[in-house]
Amino acid sequence: xxxxxxxxxxxxxxxxxxxxxxxxxxxxxxxxxxxxxxxxxxxxxxxxxxxxxxxxxxxxxxxxxxxxxxxxxxxxxxxxxxxxxxxxxxxxxxxxxxxxxxxxxxxxxxxxxxxxxxxxxxxxxxxxxxxxxxxxxxxxxxxxxxx
Amino acid sequence: xxxxxxxxxxxxxxxxxxxxxxxxxxxxxxxxxxxxxxxxxxxxxxxxxxxxxxxxxxxxxxxxxxxxxxxxxxxxxxxxxxxxxxxxxxxxxxxxxxxxxxxxxxxxxxxxxxxxxxxxxx
Amino acid sequence: xxxxxxxxxxxxxxxxxxxxxxxxxxxxxxxxxxxxxxxxxxxxxxxxxxxxxxxxxxxxxxxxxxxxxxxxxxxxxxxxxxxxxxxxxxxxxxxx
Numbered sequence: 015x016x017x018x019x020x021x022x023x024x025x026x027x028x029x030x031x032x033x034x035x036x037x038x039x040x041x042x043x044x045x046x047x048x049x050x051x052x053x054x055x056x057x058x059x060x061x062x063x064x065x066x067x068x069x070x071x072x073x074x075x076x077x078x079x080x081x082x083x084x085x086x087x088x089x090x091x092x093x094x095x096x097x098x099x100x101x102x103x104x105x106x107x108x109x110x111x112x113x114x115x116x117x118x119x120x121x122x123x124x125x126x127x128x129x130x131x132x133x134x135x136x137x138x139x140x141x142x143x144x145x146x147x148x149x150x151x152x153x154x155x156x157x158x159x160x161x
Numbered sequence: 162x163x164x165x166x167x168x169x170x171x172x173x174x175x176x177x178x179x180x181x182x183x184x185x186x187x188x189x190x191x192x193x194x195x196x197x198x199x200x201x202x203x204x205x206x207x208x209x210x211x212x213x214x215x216x217x218x219x220x221x222x223x224x225x226x227x228x229x230x231x232x233x234x235x236x237x238x239x240x241x242x243x244x245x246x247x248x249x250x251x252x253x254x255x256x257x258x259x260x261x262x263x264x265x266x267x268x269x270x271x272x273x274x275x276x277x278x279x280x281x282x283x
Numbered sequence: 284x285x286x287x288x289x290x291x292x293x294x295x296x297x298x299x300x301x302x303x304x305x306x307x308x309x310x311x312x313x314x315x316x317x318x319x320x321x322x323x324x325x326x327x328x329x330x331x332x333x334x335x336x337x338x339x340x341x342x343x344x345x346x347x348x349x350x351x352x353x354x355x356x357x358x359x360x361x362x363x364x365x366x367x368x369x370x371x372x373x374x375x376x377x378x379x
Contacts, residue, residue: 049336088361095350126334137354141354144360152256177296181295189289214309214314217317232317237316249356253356253360
């Protein structure tokens with residue numbers, strides 16, 4: 015996975031596939047409440063879009079999210095989830111009680127909609143960064159220091 | 162009588178066979194990588210078992226259609242939500258196990274179980 | 284060893300198939316898993332959470348705390364994989 019694959023067919027075809035995959039992953043995330051979908055599925059699709067580019071182009075891929083950056087991003091995704099929980103506690107409710115979010119809406123069920131959207135974004139970022147971090151650590155393991 | 166058995170209990174037999182094929186693979190295979198794949202087969206069997214328990218006859222997927230809240234029209238959503246968690250846990254376990262396999266191979270230069278044990282005890 | 288393992292697995296298949304008649308009939312609308320909490324999740328999901336997808340409402344609103352634990356598990360797994368495969372590099376970098 016370190017060098018380019020070297021085939022003209024793949025170099026042309028992946029440029030058509032990657033934008034559609036990323037857009038479809040984002041669509042599944044945002045429509046998590048009206049059709050089957052949600053956070054985990056969208057995270058897997060977004061990670062697949064980035065990994066196609068990595069497999070075809072080797073180490074010089076443009077979407078590069080390697081090393082410590084991917085693990086930090088996964089921690090931020092889990093942290094966003096907990097942050098929403100703490101925000102509802104600050105405004106006088108229990109942990110993750112969406113009825114107390116400080117937004118101005120018409121009926122109380124809308125607050126739940128915004129809360130669910132916020133959590134799903136956190137879960138998606140966490141899952142995408144973890145899959146990219148695992149793939150990156152496994153395929154660059156060849157230059158380990160020999161004991 | 163055969164239709165009664167096929168429609169009520171046969172799928173549990175198939176799930177039991179899949180689960181025990183996975184366990185047999187873990188017991189019998191020498192290659193560590195094949196053991197990992199057999200563990201994955203076992204996890205899939207458990208997930209399918211829970212999804213079979215959630216099924217109702219003449220029911221559709223658990224998304225609301227046209228404002229209808231009759232519970233006989235929708236599949237039970239609770240096992241589906243629990244099994245999403247199980248799928249993600251299976252992915253995490255496979256990732257960590259692959260990392261450990263790479264370290265074992267680097268250290269002992271073997272990937273078969275008896276070779277690794279022989280070189281560990283030397 | 285191989286024969287003992289195969290015999291044990293066949294015995295377990297026999298026990299599973301014998302006791303499978305005690306499990307609930309499939310496709311039964313009145314089976315015990317769909318009786319106590321799940322009708323309430325289906326009926327009140329659109330009113331209380333505003334989401335027509337029952338699975339997302341259960342996963343992110345009624346059982347949201349479990350999904351927080353789940354996200355922590357996947358983050359820890361990613362961090363553990365990176366740490367296992369980098370354990371050699373640190374020693375080489377410091378040169379002690």
